[in-house]
Amino acid sequence: MKKLLAIVLSLLFLVGTATAEIVYNDPGTYPIANEVVTLKVFAPQNGEFSWADNLQTKELEDKLGIKIEWVIGASGSIRDKINLMLAGNDEDMVDLIFVGVGDRFDRVTEAQLGAQVWSCR
Numbered sequence: 145m146k147k148l149l150a151i152v153l154s155l156l157f158l159v160g161t162a163t164a165e166i167v168y169n170d171p172g173t174y175p176i177a178n179e180v181v182t183l184k185v186f187a188p189q190n191g192e193f194s195w196a197d198n199l200q201t202k203e204l205e206d207k208l209g210i211k212i213e214w215v216i217g218a219s220g221s222i223r224d225k226i227n228l229m230l231a232g233n234d235e236d237m238v239d240l241i242f243v244g245v246g247d248r249f250d251r252v253t254e255a256q257l258g259a260q261v262w263s264c265r
Contacts, residue, residue, distance in 0.1 A: 175209025187242040
């Protein structure tokens with residue numbers, strides 16, 4: 145839970161999700177902004193639970209004052225979906241990508257994709 149919270153907080157400050165109207169509160173202060181910030185998050189489909197309806201997601205949204213918009217990919221086509229997002233237009237891009245253990249890119253490819261995303265921002 146703490147690791148996920150740290151990732152989300154880091155991304156809120158590093159990813160270009162903020163607009164001129166959003167004022168962020170001091171670090172460690174909740175909620176983190178003066179209005180709800182929406183994060184678009186890609187995750188592989190999980191047969192055990194729903195990303196949107198689990199307790200951790202609800203707790204993060206309530207405590208941090210964020211809204212998570214989930215983009216779910218079928219577990220067998222994660223690589224294809226990520227490649228399409230990176231090759232597509234800005235509307236397809238998400239703020240955060242979760243990858244499953246079984247369908248991960250190798251570390252070199254993940255580093256190259258990460259560099260590609262940051263150069264687009």
